[in-house]
Structures are given as C-alpha cells and as structure tokens.
Amino acid sequence: MLSIMRTGITVAWSVGVVAVIAAVGVGAVMLATSVASSAAPSGPAESTPGPTPSPTAALDEEAAMMAELGDGYQHFGHGTSIPKNAIAGCPEAGYIFLGSDDDGPSHAEHLGADLIDLGPRDFARGTVGFDAAGGIATYTVAAGDVETVIGERFCIYNGMALGMLNGYAGGDAIQPGDVLTLNADLVTDWVSPYPEG
Numbered sequence: 001m002l003s004i005m006r007t008g009i010t011v012a013w014s015v016g017v018v019a020v021i022a023a024v025g026v027g028a029v030m031l032a033t034s035v036a037s038s039a040a041p042s043g044p045a046e047s048t049p050g051p052t053p054s055p056t057a058a059l060d061e062e063a064a065m066m067a068e069l070g071d072g073y074q075h076f077g078h079g080t081s082i083p084k085n086a087i088a089g090c091p092e093a094g095y096i097f098l099g100s101d102d103d104g105p106s107h108a109e110h111l112g113a114d115l116i117d118l119g120p121r122d123f124a125r126g127t128v129g130f131d132a133a134g135g136i137a138t139y140t141v142a143a144g145d146v147e148t149v150i151g152e153r154f155c156i157y158n159g160m161a162l163g164m165l166n167g168y169a170g171g172d173a174i175q176p177g178d179v180l181t182l183n184a185d186l187v188t189d190w191v192s193p194y195p196e197g
Contacts, residue, residue, distance in 0.1 A: 076111035082157045089118050090155035096165055096184045098192070108165055108190035110183050115154045123149035129179070137186055141178040154182055169193040 073081040078097050087093050092113035100106045115136040117128055123146040129138035139150060151159010165187060166180045181187050
C-alpha cells in the first residue's frame, strides 16, 4: 500500500492542479507551456544523481504509512496493509505477496496470520492437504470453486492471487481436480506467469 499512498499524494496534487487550472483558466496553461518550451535547453540534458535512499528511509515511509492508516489495519511489511476484520469469521487475515523487494529476485511469501480453514462453502468445496507439520498446504479444486472464495475460506485476503501463485496466467481458470498451493511460503521457486518487458 506504500505505492497506493504515493499514488494518493499524486492524485491529490493532480486534483489541486486541476482546481487551479479551472480557477485561472486555460490561458495560463497555454502561457506556462509556451514559457516552458522556450526555456528548454537545446543540448542534451544533464542529470544529477539523487541521493540513494537508505534502508531507514524505507522504514520511515512504512512507519508513516502505518501511523496514517491507524489501528484499523493489519500491517504486513512490503508496503502492504489491509483492513482488520476484512474477512468475516477470520480473527486475522493472511496475504499472498508476489513480487520483489528493492529490485531483488521475484518471490512468493505468505504474510500475516497462519492459514485456517473456516470450512466448505459455496464456491469453495474442495479438499485440503496438509504439510508434514500439520499446517494447511494445498487445496484440491472442486467443480464451481472460485479463487476469491477459496481465499476467504482460508482467511487469505487476496485469494485472487492463488492462480498467479500457482502459475496460472490471467484468464486461465482453475479446474476441478487442480491442486493449488495455498501457503505461499511453500512455493520457493515462484516465477511470474507473465514475461518481463
């Protein structure tokens, strides 16, 4: 959500610019464009490297986000926060993180609460598989199952990420009999189903 917070600031700034444009009129925009065009340098632009963000700067941004959101959210790190009590019946939710940190290698990670099974329901009637320690590990898809409802059954806030976690590209539907890994920590070789570039 850190990126969402940054986007929120950008949106607020954009709305402010639109309000100023509306108040001043289009003529000011045309004048500003004309002045900016005539003031542009004719040679190649020189860039000055900016300061390299320190790890503490990232922590400060995360702390600021947590303070802004308040106690009504679960904070997972990776710039991710979700509303508490977002899934009915779940004391806390888990979250599937798929991505990378600081341009590192992409990986899958389970964040937040351990998986719990709230029991079969419409659109999530499949069977559960367990790891050697007895923790929820896999799920065998039943006819009519839907990723988001499977996620809700196991207190996974972003159940729609189950397909991508398991190598399905967008538009590829899960099928009855498919075995999905639910615990993202068990997917140690995760690769995005979408090519980079």
